[in-house]
Amino acid sequence: MAATARILDFLRDRRPEGPCLVVDLEVIADNFRAFRHAMPDTRIFYAVKANPAPEILKMLASMGSCFDTASVAEVDMALAAGATPDRISFGNTIKKERDIAAAFARGVKLYAVDCVEEVEKVSRAAPGSQVFCRILTDGVGAEWPLSRKFGCEPSMAVDVLLRAHALGLKAYGISFHVGSQQTRLEAWDSALAEAKAIFDAMQKHGVTLSMVNLGGGFPTKYLKAVPGTGTYANAIHEALTRHFGNAIPETIIEPGRGMVGNAGVIKAEVVLVSKKHANDNNRWVYLDIGKFGGLAETMDEAIRYPIVTAKDGDAKSPCVVAGPTCDSADVLYEKTPYDLPVTLTVGDEVLIEATGAYTTTYASVAFNGFSPLAAYVI
Amino acid sequence: MAATARILDFLRDRRPEGPCLVVDLEVIADNFRAFRHAMPDTRIFYAVKANPAPEILKMLASMGSCFDTASVAEVDMALAAGATPDRISFGNTIKKERDIAAAFARGVKLYAVDCVEEVEKVSRAAPGSQVFCRILTDGVGAEWPLSRKFGCEPSMAVDVLLRAHALGLKAYGISFHVGSQQTRLEAWDSALAEAKAIFDAMQKHGVTLSMVNLGGGFPTKYLKAVPGTGTYANAIHEALTRHFGNAIPETIIEPGRGMVGNAGVIKAEVVLVSKKHANDNNRWVYLDIGKFGGLAETMDEAIRYPIVTAKDGDAKSPCVVAGPTCDSADVLYEKTPYDLPVTLTVGDEVLIEATGAYTTTYASVAFNGFSPLAAYVI
Numbered sequence: 001m002a003a004t005a006r007i008l009d010f011l012r013d014r015r016p017e018g019p020c021l022v023v024d025l026e027v028i029a030d031n032f033r034a035f036r037h038a039m040p041d042t043r044i045f046y047a048v049k050a051n052p053a054p055e056i057l058k059m060l061a062s063m064g065s066c067f068d069t070a071s072v073a074e075v076d077m078a079l080a081a082g083a084t085p086d087r088i089s090f091g092n093t094i095k096k097e098r099d100i101a102a103a104f105a106r107g108v109k110l111y112a113v114d115c116v117e118e119v120e121k122v123s124r125a126a127p128g129s130q131v132f133c134r135i136l137t138d139g140v141g142a143e144w145p146l147s148r149k150f151g152c153e154p155s156m157a158v159d160v161l162l163r164a165h166a167l168g169l170k171a172y173g174i175s176f177h178v179g180s181q182q183t184r185l186e187a188w189d190s191a192l193a194e195a196k197a198i199f200d201a202m203q204k205h206g207v208t209l210s211m212v213n214l215g216g217g218f219p220t221k222y223l224k225a226v227p228g229t230g231t232y233a234n235a236i237h238e239a240l241t242r243h244f245g246n247a248i249p250e251t252i253i254e255p256g257r258g259m260v261g262n263a264g265v266i267k268a269e270v271v272l273v274s275k276k277h278a279n280d281n282n283r284w285v286y287l288d289i290g291k292f293g294g295l296a297e298t299m300d301e302a303i304r305y306p307i308v309t310a311k312d313g314d315a316k317s318p319c320v321v322a323g324p325t326c327d328s329a330d331v332l333y334e335k336t337p338y339d340l341p342v343t344l345t346v347g348d349e350v351l352i353e354a355t356g357a358y359t360t361t362y363a364s365v366a367f368n369g370f371s372p373l374a375a376y377v378i
Numbered sequence: 379m380a381a382t383a384r385i386l387d388f389l390r391d392r393r394p395e396g397p398c399l400v401v402d403l404e405v406i407a408d409n410f411r412a413f414r415h416a417m418p419d420t421r422i423f424y425a426v427k428a429n430p431a432p433e434i435l436k437m438l439a440s441m442g443s444c445f446d447t448a449s450v451a452e453v454d455m456a457l458a459a460g461a462t463p464d465r466i467s468f469g470n471t472i473k474k475e476r477d478i479a480a481a482f483a484r485g486v487k488l489y490a491v492d493c494v495e496e497v498e499k500v501s502r503a504a505p506g507s508q509v510f511c512r513i514l515t516d517g518v519g520a521e522w523p524l525s526r527k528f529g530c531e532p533s534m535a536v537d538v539l540l541r542a543h544a545l546g547l548k549a550y551g552i553s554f555h556v557g558s559q560q561t562r563l564e565a566w567d568s569a570l571a572e573a574k575a576i577f578d579a580m581q582k583h584g585v586t587l588s589m590v591n592l593g594g595g596f597p598t599k600y601l602k603a604v605p606g607t608g609t610y611a612n613a614i615h616e617a618l619t620r621h622f623g624n625a626i627p628e629t630i631i632e633p634g635r636g637m638v639g640n641a642g643v644i645k646a647e648v649v650l651v652s653k654k655h656a657n658d659n660n661r662w663v664y665l666d667i668g669k670f671g672g673l674a675e676t677m678d679e680a681i682r683y684p685i686v687t688a689k690d691g692d693a694k695s696p697c698v699v700a701g702p703t704c705d706s707a708d709v710l711y712e713k714t715p716y717d718l719p720v721t722l723t724v725g726d727e728v729l730i731e732a733t734g735a736y737t738t739t740y741a742s743v744a745f746n747g748f749s750p751l752a753a754y755v756i
Contacts, residue, residue, distance in 0.1 A: 049704055049746045070704040073747030092704050092746070094650050094664045097724075115652035117724060136654065147706040149662070153655035272472050274493035276514065277531035284527070286472045292674075292740065299677070299707060326427055326448040326470050328525040329677060346475075346495060362670065362742050365750045368427045368470070369451030372743045 003265040003308070003351055010378050011267055019268045019289040020374040023051070023356050025059055027263035031229075032063050035218075035255060038233035042251040045089050047216055048074045050256030050357040051264070055377035057081030060259075068254040072102045079106060091175075091254065093118060093134055093150050100125035112175060114152045116163050123167035130172035131164045132213055133157045135198070137176045137191045151176065154194045158201045165207050173211030173249065174198050180257055181303070182217035183226050185235040189242070196243040212240075213252040220261030222354050223304050229258070257357040264356025266294065266373070270348045271324055283319045285340055287350065290323010290330040294373035295352070296362040298332040306353040311341035319344075325368040381643040381686070381729055388756050389645055397646045397667040398752040401429070401734050403437055405641035409607075410441050413596075413633060416611035420629040423467050425594055426452045428634030428735040429642070433755035435459030438637075446632040450480045457484060469553075469632065471496060471512055471528050478503035490553060492530045494541050501545035508550035509542045510591050511535045513576070515554045515569045529554065532572045536579045543585050551589030551627065552576050558635055559681070560595035561604050563613040567620070574621040590618075591630040598639030600732050601682050607636070635735040642734025644672065644751070648726045649702055661697045663718055665728065668701010668708040672751035673730070674740040676710040684731040689719035697722075703746040 003011075004024045011022060035044050045068040046060050052074060057067070058081045066087040067078035078088050085107025090100070093114040100111065104126035111122045114134045122131055136151040152160060161171040174195040178187035192212070199209045214236060219226040240248050272286040289295060297303040307321070318337035323330040332338075363372040381389075382402045389400060413422050423446040424438050430452060435445070436459045444465040445456035456466050463485025468478070471492040478489065482504035489500045492512045500509055514529040530538060539549040552573040556565035570590070577587045592614060597604040618626050650664040667673060675681040685699070696715035701708040710716075741750040 047704075052744070052747065069747070071747035073744070073749075077747065092702075094700075094702050096647070096649055096666065115650070117650060117652055121724070147709055147712070148654055149700050149706045149709055150704070151654075152652075156653075156655045159656065269474070271474055272493070272495060274495055274530075275534075276526060276529075277534045278537065288474065296670075296742075322472075322527050324470075324472050326425075326528070328527045331525055331527055334525070346499070360743070361745045364674075365739055365741050365743055366430070366451070367739045369430065369447070369449035369455065371451075 002353060006378055007265050010376065014376075016267070016374065016376065018371070018374060019266060019287075019293060020376060021264050021266050021294070021355060021359055023053065023056065023260070023264040023375065023377045025055060025263070025377060028056060028260055029059065029063065031259050031263070032060060032065060034229045035253065035259070038229045039236070039251075039253065042214070042253050045091070045252055045254045046259055047091075047254045047256030048078060049361070051260045051359075052077050052361060053375060053377045054081060056260060057083075072099045075103050075106055075108055085109070089252075095121065097121040097125045104129065110172070113160060113164065114150060116160055119160055119164045119167065119169065123164070123169055128168060128170070130170040131161070132173040132175045132211060133160045134175045134177070135191070135194055137178055137187065137194075154198055157198050158205075161198075161202055161209070162205055162207065171202065171207050171209060173209045173213060175213030175215060177215035178217040180217055181219045183219055185227065185232065187217070188214065188236050189239040192239045192243045199249070209249070211250045211252060213254065216254045216256050216258065218253075218255045218258030220257050220354055220357065223306055261357040262354050264354070264359070266352040266355045266359065268350050268352055270344060270346055270350060273345055282337065283317065284322060285319045285344060286322050286324060288324050289352070289373065290325060290332060292325055292327065292330055292364040292367040293323060293370055294355075294359040294363040295323070295332060297358050301333055301335055304333070304336075305355060307338065307340065308351040308353060309341055309344060309348060311343045311348070314341040314343045316340055317342050325370065327368070380731060384756055385643050388754065392754075394645065394752065394754065396749070396752060397644060397665075397671060398754060399642050399644050399672070399733060399737055401431065401434065401638070401642040401753065401755045403433060403641070403755060406434060406638055407437065407441065409633075409637050409641070410438060410443060412607045413631065413637070416607045417614070417629070417631065420592070420631050423469070423630055423632045424637055425469075425632045425634030426456060427739070429638045429737075430455050430739060431753060431755045432459060434638060450477045453481050453484055453486055463487070467630075473499065475499040475503045482507065488550070491538060491542065492528060493534075494538055497538055497542045497545060497547065501542070501547055505546060506548070508548040509539075510551040510553045510589060511538045512553045512555070513569070513572060515556055515565065532576055535576050536583075539576075539580060539587070540583055540585065549580065549585050549587060551587045551591060553591030553593060555593035556595040558595055559597040561597055563605065563610065565595070566592065566614050567617040570617045570621045577627070587627070589628045589630060591632065594632045594634050594636065596631070596633045596636030598635050598732055598735065601684055639735040640732050642732070642737070644730040644733040644737065646728050646730055648722060648724055648728060651723055660715065661695070662700060663697045663722060664700050664702060666702050667730070667751065668703055668710060670703055670705065670708055670742040670745040671701060671748055672733075672737040672741040673701070673710060675736050679711055679713055682711065682714075683733060685716065685718065686729040686731060687719055687722060687726060689721045689726070692719040692721045694718055695720050703748065705746070
């Protein structure tokens with residue numbers, strides 16, 4: 001979680017101007033090895049959307065990672081990083097038919113679907129490909145909860161996969177996503193029970209499914225302690241055995257936040273510390289990065305990043321923390337104020353930890369004229 | 379509100395690929411003339427952040443507009459468009475001292491402040507400049523409400539402006555912002571009463587304020603009818619007379635949404651229409667633009683844009699409307715579903731109206747690999 005010595009050295013030596021993310025590749029390599037060690041029989045598809053920096057993709061490709069992509073642009077990034085098309089999944093359930101065709105032309109043959117309409121698009125634009133059907137899970141226990149946007153009720157998945165089979169596609173398996181930053185280990189168990197029921201129902205129709213995509217959701221440590229990769233792997237392995245017995249299917253995971261979240265630190269600066277009236281007990285601390293500059297996941301105060309300052313030994317008091325834009329929605333923490341040193345002042349540097357995932361590409365193009373978040377991968 | 383013939387012609391003739399915003403400069407010119415006609419004694423500072431397209435800035439500069447800027451980058455855009463520095467306000471209350479110095483070096487001499495700390499920065503980096511103090515208003519009646527992020531309690535404004543005076547700055551006036559998309563005419567009245575009280579308090583200390591910055595908040599028409607510019611102007615003029623009598627101060631307005639909101643239309647495409655289970659009554663309609671592609675103001679379903687299709691004569695039923703990214707938060711309208719034609723299908727084009735403000739620059743750099751919102755100013 002904390003900034004590594006390499007990151008701190010980089011910031012001290014390079015003194016980059018303005019807010020920036022610094023990502024330590026060694027942490028990502030450690031995370032990849034931890035996943036591979038904990039789940040040796042599971043293929044790892046890194047969720048490119050979490051952080052598509054070319055250096056990250058290239059290193060993961062060289063380590064043997066596969067890639068979960070959300071768009072043709074991400075397919076191209078994975079290919080440019082050295083991944084072969086058989087290591088790429090087009091995991092977005094919402095795809096234009098011409099984008100499916102473009103991915104197919106590049107050799108991609110694994111697609112996510114969650115309805116008959118999407119199956120029909122894949123059958124036309126990527127004939128003969130493998131499809132997996134995403135099912136809905138309840139998302140309880142996740143810090144960044146998933147809505148019902150992706151997936152269908154398990155009852156519908158059989159129809160979707162039978163339609164795929166009928167249209168000449170390979171009905172390959174089931175996927176689910178227990179919710180990002182999922183800390184409740186039982187979440188995987190109930191989803192795997194649903195998956196097994198779909199495997200059985202398909203078998204009755206003479207179609208054998210062979211893969212379960214366990215999705216992502218593996219948490220990164222923000223302020224609260226979270227279970228380690230091994231703990232997750234054990235819980236998942238037990239649930240697989242419980243439901244599938246001796247016929248454990250091929251499995252896939254799609255870590256994004258769990259792969260890169262703890263590898264990055266954002267360096268930012270205090271622009272203003274002020275009060276709203278003379279006797280105000282609440283300080284407002286304004287940083288040079290906010291909701292539109294890369295910290296979009298503070299939406300509804302969902303993700304609470306650790307903020308570290310050089311004055312953390314001093315007394316602390318609660319602050320509202322806000323970004324630098326002229327947008328009143330650009331407030332990071334207000335409902336639950338953030339304890340920061342009473343001595344914090346204009347010009348002080350702060351480190352926002354565990355910001356390796358879902359920051360750079362979330363940044364707005366130029367809102368209020370501010371540049372997107374700069375990033376350094378070291 | 380609706381797409382103009384020029385916009386429809388452009389889309390028909392050019393058939394741009396992918397989602398895009400088309401802005402009609404003639405509508406903006408009409409809006410500018412309407413503001414100038416309704417408030418001939420008020421200087422108009424266009425809020426650059428609403429839409430900083432160079433064509434828009436250049437036209438408004440040539441029509442005599444002034445510019446409210448949020449950053450040095452926006453100052454440079456206004457200068458590049460032909461505005462002289464005396465027509466530029468650095469209206470962000472949260473500024474790095476080195477950014478104040480950069481604006482001052484370019485000739486900007488009008489700055490917003492809301493606390494003593496910011497006054498001290500301006501006095502060091504832009505000595506002798508004019509400052510106005512932003513005060514808090516309650517924001518009731520605004521669709522996109524303002525938090526307490528900007529401004530201080532009126533009771534503190536006198537201290538802030540006296541400090542400015544003591545440090546050799548010109549204590550120039552008061553600003554407030556009644557909340558974006560404000561439809562309650564009385565909002566201006568109560569804010570002007572506060573402003574007058576501060577003018578009087580300053581006078582007792584021997585300092586004469588001369589300007590009231592009425593802010594923005596002038597609404598654009600989305601789905602609901604809103605009062606016209608003339609109605610606002612009358613309400614404001616009456617309130618000014620009521621509170622200031624014969625000594626009406628110099629006034630400024632900062633329209634952003636009110637200047638460009640109704641001048642733009644986004645062309646988008648239906649990527650998928652699906653249900654979550656076999657007997658689902660809710661359709662999910664997925665577009666190729668969402669919360670991270672330019673429609674950030676659908677956050678908490680705050681702004682409800684008109685969505686127009688070629689099938690609007692057909693029967694309609696409620697839909698959840700969502701964007702194309704693999705982010706479950708990328709849902710536009712769900713709590714209050716949106717009535718769309720039952721015949722709407724994959725590949726259909728939709729027009730999202732009144733999207734000229736707060737769209738292009740809000741778009742994320744490349745979330746999920748999707749390009750930022752393309753824009754054409756015609």
